[in-house]
Each structure stands twice: as C-alpha cells, then as structure tokens.
Amino acid sequence: SSTEKTTHFGFQTVTESKKADKVAEVFSSVASSYDRMNDVMSAGIHRLWKDHFVRSLNPGRRPGGSPMNILDVAGGTGDIAFRILDHATKINHDTQTRVTCADINADMLREGERRSLVDTSYGGTDRISFIVQNAETLDAIPNNSVDLYTISFGVRNVTNIPTALKSAHRVLKPGGVFACLEFSKVRPAILDAIYQRYSFSVIPMMGQLVAGDRDSYQYLVESIKMFPSQEEFAKMVEEAGFMLPGKGFEELTFGVASIWKGVKSL
Amino acid sequence: MNRLPARRPFSVLSRPPPSYPGHVPVNSFEKTFLAFTSLLGSFLNPRRGDLIALAGETTSTPYFLPRLRRTMLSHPTGRAILRHRPEITPTSIPAVSTLLSYPPTTLGYTYARWLHTHNLSPFTRPPVRYVPTPELAYVLLRYRQSHDFYHAITGLPAIREGEVPLKLFEFMNLGLPMTGLAAGSYVTLKKRERERVWDIYFPWAIRAGLECEALINVWWEKELESDVGELRRRLGLVIPPDMRALRKAERMRERGSAVDVSTAPAPASAIS
Numbered sequence: 001s002s003t004e005k006t007t008h009f010g011f012q013t014v015t016e017s018k019k020a021d022k023v024a025e026v027f028s029s030v031a032s033s034y035d036r037m038n039d040v041m042s043a044g045i046h047r048l049w050k051d052h053f054v055r056s057l058n059p060g061r062r063p064g065g066s067p068m069n070i071l072d073v074a075g076g077t078g079d080i081a082f083r084i085l086d087h088a089t090k091i092n093h094d095t096q097t098r099v100t101c102a103d104i105n106a107d108m109l110r111e112g113e114r115r116s117l118v119d120t121s122y123g124g125t126d127r128i129s130f131i132v133q134n135a136e137t138l139d140a141i142p143n144n145s146v147d148l149y150t151i152s153f154g155v156r157n158v159t160n161i162p163t164a165l166k167s168a169h170r171v172l173k174p175g176g177v178f179a180c181l182e183f184s185k186v187r188p189a190i191l192d193a194i195y196q197r198y199s200f201s202v203i204p205m206m207g208q209l210v211a212g213d214r215d216s217y218q219y220l221v222e223s224i225k226m227f228p229s230q231e232e233f234a235k236m237v238e239e240a241g242f243m244l245p246g247k248g249f250e251e252l253t254f255g256v257a258s259i260w261k262g263v264k265s266l
Numbered sequence: 267m268n269r270l271p272a273r274r275p276f277s278v279l280s281r282p283p284p285s286y287p288g289h290v291p292v293n294s295f296e297k298t299f300l301a302f303t304s305l306l307g308s309f310l311n312p313r314r315g316d317l318i319a320l321a322g323e324t325t326s327t328p329y330f331l332p333r334l335r336r337t338m339l340s341h342p343t344g345r346a347i348l349r350h351r352p353e354i355t356p357t358s359i360p361a362v363s364t365l366l367s368y369p370p371t372t373l374g375y376t377y378a379r380w381l382h383t384h385n386l387s388p389f390t391r392p393p394v395r396y397v398p399t400p401e402l403a404y405v406l407l408r409y410r411q412s413h414d415f416y417h418a419i420t421g422l423p424a425i426r427e428g429e430v431p432l433k434l435f436e437f438m439n440l441g442l443p444m445t446g447l448a449a450g451s452y453v454t455l456k457k458r459e460r461e462r463v464w465d466i467y468f469p470w471a472i473r474a475g476l477e478c479e480a481l482i483n484v485w486w487e488k489e490l491e492s493d494v495g496e497l498r499r500r501l502g503l504v505i506p507p508d509m510r511a512l513r514k515a516e517r518m519r520e521r522g523s524a525v526d527v528s529t530a531p532a533p534a535s536a537i538s
Binding site for chain 2 (some may be wrong): 111196198200205208209212214
C-alpha cells in the first residue's frame with residue numbers, strides 16, 4: 001500500500017514487506033557457499049568469534065541445576081547450535097540440554113540439518129531441531145520457555161529490530177539470557193577507514209569470484225554499515241526490557257564484531 | 267573522440283553512479299585484481315562461465331574494446347548493428363526445430379545442425395557489468411552472443427580441441443586479449459590433439475582470422491536464410507578441415523591396429 005512503512009535493505013530503501021523477501025533471496029543464494037565465504041571474508045576469524053561467544057555463555061547444566069532449553073535464532077547452518085551442544089556435552093557433561101535452531105530461510109536450515117547429520121552426532125536426535133521462524137514473531141515458541149536465546153550474525157537482517165528484541169524477551173524465562181553476536185563499528189577511525197575500503201572493495205569482488213554473486217555480498221556489507229553502533233544497540237536491548245551487565249557489550253577484533261548480552265529480570 | 271571518457275579516480279566508498287543497468291564502476295586496482303583472479307580461475311575451472319565472462323570484461327579495456335568498436339563504426343553493417351543493438355537470445359531467433367527445416371545450405375540450418383550435433387540449445391549469455399560505457403558493453407555482449415555462430419560458420423566443434431583454435435581465430439580477427447589468452451589452453455590438450463592443432467588448426471586460425479572480414483560486423487539474425495558458402499565467400503572466410511572427421515579417422519586407425527579379439531582362439535573354459 002502507498003502508506004506502507006519503508007526500511008533499508010543495505011543502502012536501498014524498500015517497503016518493510018519487501019525487505020523480508022529480499023533478505024530471504026540473498027540467503028537462498030548464499031546458502032551453499034556461506035561458510036567458504038565467511039572464511040574468505042574474515043580470514044577464518046569468524047570461527048574464533050563464534051568459539052568465544054559460546055564459551056563465554058557456558059551453556060549446559062550447572063552442578064545441581066537442570067538442563068537448558070536453548071533457542072538459536074537466524075542460525076540456519078547450525079554453526080552456533082553445534083558449538084553450544086559440544087560445549088554442554090563436553091565441558092558441562094550435560095547430554096540433555098537441547099537447542100532449537102530457528103531461521104527465516106528454509107534453505108539455510110536444510111543446510112544445517114544436513115550438517116547435523118553428516119558432521120555431528122546430534123543430527124536426528126532430540127537434542128537439536130530445526131524450524132522455520134521469523135525472529136520478529138517466533139510464533140511457534142511459547143512464552144517464558146527458553147533459558148538462553150542466541151542470535152549470531154542475524155539481527156542486522158531483521159526488518160524491525162525492536163520487534164525481534166521484544167519477541168526475544170517474551171520467549172525467555174525470567175532470569176534467561178539474551179546474547180547477540182553481530183558486526184559492529186570499528187574503532188579507532190584509522191582502522192575503520194581501512195576496514196570500510198576492504199568491505200566495499202574486496203568483499204564484493206570475492207563474492208563475485210568465489211560464489212559468482214557480487215550483489216548478495218554487496219548487500220551484506222551495506223547491511224553491516226547500516227547496523228547501529230555498539231552503544232545504540234545496547235540501548236535498544238535495554239529498551240526491550242533486558243538488564244545489561246556493565247555497558248552491555250564486548251568488542252571483538254577492534255569492533256569488527258561485538259557481543260551484546262542482556263538478562264530478563266526475574 | 268576514440269578515447270574512453272577520462273575517468274576520475276574514485277574511492278570505493280563513493281562510486282560513481284552506474285552508466286547502464288547492472289554496471290559496476292571499478293577502479294584500476296579492482297579491475298586488475300579481478301582480471302588476474304578471473305583468468306586464473308577460468309584456466310583452473312573452465313566450467314565457470316561467469317569467470318570467463320569476467321576475464322573478458324576486465325581485460326578488454328582500455329584500447330581493445332574501443333578498437334573493436336571502431337572496426338564496427340568503419341563498416342556499414344557494423345554501424346547499423348551499433349545503432350539498433352540487436353541481441354541474439356533463445357527468443358530473438360527462430361527455434362532450432364524451425365531452423366532445421368531451412369534448406370541445408372543456409373546459415374540457419376548449419377547453425378541449428380551444429381547445435382543439434384552438440385546437444386546444445388542457444389542459451390542466454392550473462393550480461394556485461396564491468397565495462398565502462400553502454401556502447402562498449404554492447405559490443406562485448408554482441409561478441410559473446412555471436413560466439414556460437416562463429417563455431418557454426420567455421421565448423422569447429424564445441425570441444426576443447428575445437429575451442430582453442432577458434433579462440434585464436436577470434437583473436438586474430440577481433441583482437442580481444444581474452445581470446446588470445448584462452449588459446450593458451452592449448453597446453454591442456456592431449457598429445458594427439460596438440461599435434462593436430464599445431465599442424466593444421468593454429469596456422470589456419472592465424473591466416474583465416476587475419477584475411478577474413480571482422481565477424482563482429484555480421485548481422486547474423488538477418489543472414490539465417492543466406493547460403494552459407496556464399497556468405498563465407500563474401501566474408502573471405504576459408505574454413506579448416508572437418509575436425510570431427512579427422513578425430514574419427516584417427517580413432518578408426520587406432521582401433522584397426524589393436525588385436526582383433528573376435529578372431530582370437532577361444533580360451534579354454536574352466537566351467538563346461
């Protein structure tokens with residue numbers, strides 16, 4: 001309709017209803033080469049970020065406690081979900097904690113499901129499940145049911161971030177933890193100057209060469225630039241009703257990525 | 267007049283607006299990087315058609331593509347093609363089945379026959395994105411879309427042994443660096459193929475490519491009903507020996523020198 005609200009898709013302005021479709025297209029097109037591209041773009045550093053993200057959350061049953069019900073949003077290919085299960089099983093000796101892997105894109109989920117069967121021992125068990133969900137509604141997830149909500153490199157693709165944060169708040173149990181890993185602003189300015197040029201020149205070229213798809217990677221780098229700063233996003237997390245530990249975020253690799261955490265009050 | 271519009275150096279953070287839909291303005295670092303990596307990539311994996319296309323686009327400017335455009339401007343048909351910008355797509359020419367019903371001496375029949383033998387259909391070539399101006403982008407697109415006609419009119423098959431001399435022919439005829447570099451795939455041919463190409467097809471490619479009129483000036487869509495022999499005479503195009511026939515003859519020779527199993531004595535059977 002002519003009065004429909006608009007939002008950004010990278011640097012383009014689109015109606016909100018169009019954005020979800022366009023994002024879905026991008027991820028269908030990158031699904032199969034996603035990991036190779038992540039490695040190429042971040043020189044493999046994305047693996048370190050994800051390892052640190054999961055380790056710092058320490059998922060799994062505490063001594064004398066109960067197993068966790070964990071929701072990993074926009075986690076299509078399973079990167080975080082597998083790490084969570086590995087950590088719970090190996091570090092906390094917890095074989096009951098389970099992860100629900102939710103993503104708006106069925107192609108990414110299919111890739112995750114395939115990997116769970118081929119690369120891990122969790123595939124086909126009740127420890128991991130895959131479901132198509134929109135982060136803004138999470139309509140299949142009941143209120144107050146999740147111990148830990150994670151979203152890794154997904155929140156910047158959401159059409160309406162405050163709505164997604166409110167949904168996260170709804171599904172978490174009181175005392176539950178919200179954790180977000182996402183690209184952020186690089187500091188200091190000199191490093192940022194280099195980083196911007198790398199993003200807007202090298203990454204789209206690598207997208208063309210490695211994946212044959214320049215446009216999707218152009219979108220990806222534009223969406224990184226459009227995402228709020230560390231402080232701005234921390235404020236948004238707080239406004240959704242979470243309590244922030246400290247300043248609410250931890251920067252990684254000079255701010256190329258950051259981890260935000262919040263706790264739903266009891 | 268013949269030089270490209272002077273491009274001001276720009277930062278990748280504020281690229282100039284595209285000159286045509288799909289255009290990606292790149293600076294010289296990016297163009298060089300893309301040229302080297304796409305050339306390497308297409309050599310290592312010739313099935314990546316998009317890398318071959320990218321290599322063609324990033325190596326044809328400056329100089330070579332403008333020169334090809336000048337070739338078109340100095341020929342009446344070339345000028346007409348530039349004005350009307352016809353495109354050869356699966357829908358802009360008659361279907362292969364229709365073309366096969368044309369008289370067998372026509373270009374249309376020869377083209378359809380060639381496609382049919384290779385079990386190919388005319389397919390849409392990727393659009394040009396990394397060439398600076400719309401007209402130069404069209405010239406490169408025209409070359410890309412006409413490639414199958416070059417195969418048909420020279421009779422060279424769509425196998426590696428046929429592509430290599432055709433690329434050299436295109437280089438001598440049109441002057442695009444990518445075609446000359448692609449002829450370097452000669453080193454990946456089998457020994458027998460290399461011998462044939464070196465002895466017969468490369469010398470043909472050089473002489474015929476230089477003597478023939480620039481094929482970029484042929485309005486293929488309008489020549490579908492022309493007699494193909496007459497068209498070749500008009501263009502001054504000499505065609506090479508039939509490669510498929512030569513390959514078949516060699517296979518028969520090899521088979522003939524092997525032991526004829528059907529006349530050998532039957533081995534004693536362990537099972538009666």
